[in-house]
Amino acid sequence: MAPKWWHDAVVYQVYPRSFCDSNNDGMGDLRGIISKLDYLKTLGVNVVWLSPVYKSPMDDNGYDISDYQDIAPEFGTMADMDELLEKAKQRDIRIIMDLVVNHTSDEHPWFKEARKSKDNPYRDYYIWRKPNADGSVPDEMGSVFGGSAWEFDEQTGEYYFHIFSKRQPDLNWENPKVQEEVHKMMNWWIDKGIGGFRLDVIDLIGKEIDNKITGNGPRLHPLIQQMNRATFGNKDVLTVGETWDATPEIAKLYSNPEREEFSMVFQFEHISLTWKNGDKWTPIPLDLPALKRVLTKWQVELADEGWNSLFWNNHDLPRIVSKYGCEGQYRVESAKMLATTLHMMKGTPYVYQGEEIGMTNVAFDSIEDYRDIETLNFYKERTANGVSPDAMLAAVHENSRDNGRTPMPWDSSDNGGFSAVQPWISTNPNYPQINVAQALEDKDSVFYHYQKLIALRKSMPVIVYGDFQPVFEEHEKVFGYLRCDDAQRLLVLSNFSGEAVDIDMPAHLCGVEVEPVIHNYEAHTYLPTQVTLKPYESFAVLLP
Template identity: 35%
Template sequence: MKRPWWQSAVIYQIYPRSFQDSDGDGIGDLAGIERRLDYLVALGIDAIWLSPIFPSPMKDFGYDVADYCGIEPMFGDLATFDRLLAAVHARGLRLILDFVPNHSSDQHPWFVESRASRDNPKRDWYIWRDAKPDGSPPNNWISDFGGSAWEWDAATGQFYLHAFLKEQPDLNWRNPELKRAMFDVLRFWLDRGVDGFRIDVLWHIVKAADLTDNPPNPDWTPARTERDRVLQLHSTDQPEAHAISAEMRALANSYGERLLVGEIFLPNERHARWYGSVERPQVQLPFNFQLIENDWKADRLRTLIADYEASLPAHGWPNWVIGSHDAPRIAGRVGEAQARVAAMLLLTLRGTPTLYQGDELGIGRVDIPADRIRDPQHLRQPQLDIGRDRSRTPFPWDDSAHAGFSTGEPWLPLNADWRTRNAAAQLGEPGSMLSLYRDLLALRRAHAALSVGDIALLDTTGDLLAYERMSGNERLLIALNLGGGSVMLPRSGDHRPVRCLLSTRGVWDLSDTLAPNEGAIFELEDD
C-alpha cells in the first residue's frame, strides 16, 4: 500500500528569527535558513515547518499578520522565499508554512478599514459588539494572554474581540467574504508550491453566534493563567469550525499530497473529531501535545499513549511533539539524561513526530535577563513564569562569535553553554545528543517498523516504559528507563532480544537490564 509522504516523515520546526541570520542584524532570516539546509538533510528530517514569516508589527512575533501574501522584510522578500522553496525541494525536503486564520494584526488593511466606521464594508470581517448597558464588555471571555478578550474602540463606540493581544483582532469566519479572502491566501501559497500548512489555533476560528458567557472553571487557582478562570465552551471548538477545516482539506487535496497540521488543545474525544470522516476529512494531523503537557512518569506516559491511540478514528494517523516555540525545552524540563530518552520515545512511537530546532542539541533552560525579555505573554503575567523566550533563543552553530548565528548581537541571548553545546562540537562527538538524533532518524529510515509499523504497549511497572513496533516479519522492542535505577528488560511472549540496534548511552550491547536513564531499541526473534 502506498502511504502518503507525511505518514513516514519527520517534521522539523524552524523559528525563523532564531535559526540563522545572514545580514548581521541579529535576527534570523530566509537566506540564513537556505544556508543551513544541508545540516537538515544530514540530520535526516523530511519536512520543514516555518513559524510565521509574513509582514508583521511583531507585537506577537509574527502571529500578528499585516499581510497574508507577503514576506516580512526582516526575513527577506518573495524572491528570497521562492529561492528557499526551490532549494528545499531540490534537496528532497518539503516546506510547510504557518497559517494564522483566527486573527490578523490591527495594522492589517482589513482591520484598518473595519474600524474606520460602523458602516464600512469590512466592518463585519471582524467581531464587533456593543457594550452592555453598564458599559462593560459584551461577555466574560478572557484573552489567552490575560485580561478581557474585548477592546473598546472609542472612535466607533463598540468593542472588538481579540483572543490574544488587543493588537490581534479576531477575524469573523461567519462572514462569507472574509472566508473567501482567507481561502485565497491558501491558494496564493499553494500555487507557489508550498507543501502544506500548520494552522495556528485552528479550534479558535469560529465563536458561538450568540457570544454566550463562558462558564466559570471550578478548578481554577491563581497558579493558573487568567484565561483558565473560565472554560472556553463558547469561544472555541464550535461545530462550524469543523466544516471550515473540511473545506481547507478539500482545497489542499486539490493540489495533490499537501499536509494540514492543526494546532488544537482539546481532550482526546474532542481532539479526534478534527480528523473528520473518511467521506469528509479534515486536517491530517491535529497536533498532539500530550508529551509536553504531562508529568514525565512511565505510568502516566503509558496511559496517555494508550488512551490517545484508542481515541483515534480508524483513518486517523497519530503524531507527537516534545517541544515547540511555545513550550519549555524538553532538556530543561526533564534533564539531559532523560532528554535522550525523550528523543528515543518521540522518534519510535507510532505516528509523525515533529522536532523543534535546538532540541537535537539538548539545549536546556535558558535564563533571560529581565531587560532582555521580549515575550508579551510573560510581560502580561510575569508572576506565572510562563515566558516563551527561553525556547526561542538563537541556534548555536559553532564556538565563533555569537555562536555562528549572526555577526551582530542576537535578538535574544544564547544558551549559556553555547561554546560547547553547539552543532559543530556535537557533529564531531559520537556520543552527543546530536549524534543520537541522527542515529535515531537513520534507524527510522532503515526500519519500516519504526516509521509506519504497528505498536503494542507492554504491561510494565515502575520506571520502565516499553512497547513493540511491528511491520511484516520485523519486530522491534523499545525499552525506556525513566528513572535513576537499573530496571529489568520486559519479556515479550515467545520473542527475545537478539541484537541492540541503539542505546541512548551510546553503548550497544545485549543485556537483561537497562542502566539508569537509558533507552534502547532491540531486534526481537522467536525463541
C-alpha cells in the first residue's frame, strides 16, 4: 500500500465546549484550544479532530449546524479559527473539521426557506411526505434520539424526516443542488488549509426512505465517490467516515484507495458489545473473548485492503477505563493496558480528550445534572414506559454520552481549572485526583504512557505496517498478538483482568531474551516457559 502521511499519525479529538474556557463564561472555546496547543504538542499528536464549532442553536451541541461557514459566537470568531489553523500549523498539527451533512439545523436558511411553501426553491433540499389519509405519520420509522423520525409542519401540512432530533432535518441527497452546495462548502474549508474531514453519520446519506433504508443505501458509494472527485480527492487530506453499521467488507469499500472514497472509517463493533441486543440503555458486562474476536477480525480482514481507525473513546461514548478497565485500584494500570493494546495495532489511533489522563465515567445523582439530548429523551421515554428511574439512572451512569463530555480537568483548582465559573455541565467530582497538572508531574502517569506510545509509532515501522497475528486466541483473560515485518517481531500481551494470570508460552515464544518496548509494570527482558501477568499488566517486547 502506498504510504500516506496519516499512516503513522495519531489524532486527538477535541470536544470544544468541554476542553478549555478562555473567557470564563462556562463554555470551552477556540481561544481555549489555542492556549493548549503546546500541551497537545507535548503529547505528540499531529492531528486534531475538532468536533463542530460552526454556528448552531446547539440542540445537539453543534451537530445541528445553521451556518457551515461561520463560527458559533460562544466558541469565538472566524478570526479565532484562522488563528487556530495558523498556530496549529506552526506546531505541525493539522486540523480536521467535523462535517455534518446528513442533516442541518432547523435554523439553517435552507430549512427556513424550505418550510415556507411546497414550491419554495429550497423545498427539495429536505425530505417531505404527506400525512396518511387519516392524518397519521407517513410510516413507523423512528429517530435515533427517540420518538418518530417524522415531524409535522403546520405551515405546509406535510411531515419532514429527521433521523436525529426534530431540530436536525435530514438533507435530501438525491437533489443535485444539495450535493453541489455541500461540495462548494467543503472546498471553501479545504482552501483555508484544513487537514481533512471527519464525516458525521455519512453512511446515512444514500438513504431510500420509501424502502425504509437509512444506513448503507444503494446510492451511498456513488455519492461518496462523487464527493471525493468534487472536493478532497486530489488533496493530501485525511478523511474518516463515521459508519456505525460497517462490517469489514463495507469498510473496504470505503477505504480501499483504489475506490477513491475515504482514508478510513470508524466502525463500532468493539464498542457496542456491552449493549444488550444493541440497546445502550440495557448495559451488560464485557465478554472479553468476544472483544478479542472483533478486534482480531478487523485487523486481519483489513490487512491488505483498506485501513483501520483505532479508538476506544469519543464524545458519544463512555470512558474506556470505566468500561473495559478498572476505575478504582487499577485505574492507572488498566488505562495504560488499554492504551497499549490499541496503539500497538495496525491503523490510525484516535485519542479522545481526557483519555490520555485516564478520565473516568461520571455518576451524577440526578438526571437534572445531565445535558445530552439523547440521554434526556430516553430517560423520559423509558421511565414513562415503566422502567424505574433508578434503573434508568444506572444505565445513564454506564453509557450516557455525557460521560465523555465533562469538562477537561486541567488542575485541582475550582472546576478543574476549566473555567472560573460553573461550567455548562459539571466537572467530574474526581478532578482533584485526576487532572492534567497531576499527570504532568507524575512520571509514571497515564499521560506519559500515551506520549511514549505515540512516539513509538513514529519511530517503529513494524507498528505502522507490520502484519497482525493473534496469539492465545482461546484465552479468557489475556489478549495477545504479534506484529511482524521483514526486520522485526513485536509481541504484545495484555491482561484484561484484575487478577494475576499465569500463561504458558508456546515454544516459539519462550526461552529467549527480549527487548522491552513499553510496559505498565517492570520490564520483561526474558520470556520463560510460563509468564505471570500482574493485574491489568500489559507489555510489548521485540523478539529476537
